[in-house]
Amino acid sequence: xxxxxxxxxxMKGITEEQLAAAHRADQAIEREEGVRFEKxxxxxxxxxxxxxxxxxxxxxxxxxxxxxxxxxxxxxxLPYSV
Amino acid sequence: xxxxxxxxxxMKGITEEQLAAAHRADQAIEREEGVRFEKxxxxxxxxxxxxxxxxxxxxxxxxxxxxxxxxxxxxxxLPYSV
Numbered sequence: 001x002x003x004x005x006x007x008x009x010x011m012k013g014i015t016e017e018q019l020a021a022a023h024r025a026d027q028a029i030e031r032e033e034g035v036r037f038e039k040x041x042x043x044x045x046x047x048x049x050x051x052x053x054x055x056x057x058x059x060x061x062x063x064x065x066x067x068x069x070x071x072x073x074x075x076x077x078l079p080y081s082v
Numbered sequence: 083x084x085x086x087x088x089x090x091x092x093m094k095g096i097t098e099e100q101l102a103a104a105h106r107a108d109q110a111i112e113r114e115e116g117v118r119f120e121k122x123x124x125x126x127x128x129x130x131x132x133x134x135x136x137x138x139x140x141x142x143x144x145x146x147x148x149x150x151x152x153x154x155x156x157x158x159x160l161p162y163s164v
Contacts, residue, residue, distance in 0.1 A: 039163065041160040042160065048158055076132075
């Protein structure tokens with residue numbers, strides 16, 4: 001399992017409720033792909049959402065987000081953290 | 083105090099030791115700007131570093147990173163998280 005940060009763009013004006021609903025939709029199916037979403041943060045001004053997860057691969061992260069209705073192309077493996 | 087995520091680009095090949103040293107350099111001066119860096123993650127393949135902080139403003143985050151020798155231009159305020 002590796003940590004990943006995925007970055008969604010184009011979410012200008014996202015509300016707290018929309019962020020929570022998207023996170024719930026991910027969590028509802030994440031086990032099927034072996035992913036665990038830990039945290040998500042939203043910047044509604046620039047329209048950016050960051051999601052931190054533990055997953056077997058970047059593709060697994062992408063599959064969860066795609067199946068949950070909010071596909072993402074930018075997924076970073078994070079081998080180092082402090 | 084607000085949460086912020088700043089994103090450094092162009093750090094291809096960054097090592098675990100370099101990430102830790104950069105984080106220590108930030109933490110050594112962060113109090114002077116009222117900032118608290120909570121966590122940093124590195125993707126050495128794409129050369130991206132994400133830093134999560136609590137700070138009074140994006141400018142305060144930028145000042146710490148600049149004074150510590152690794153200026154950043156991309157700083158996102160994060161009013162929402164789950």
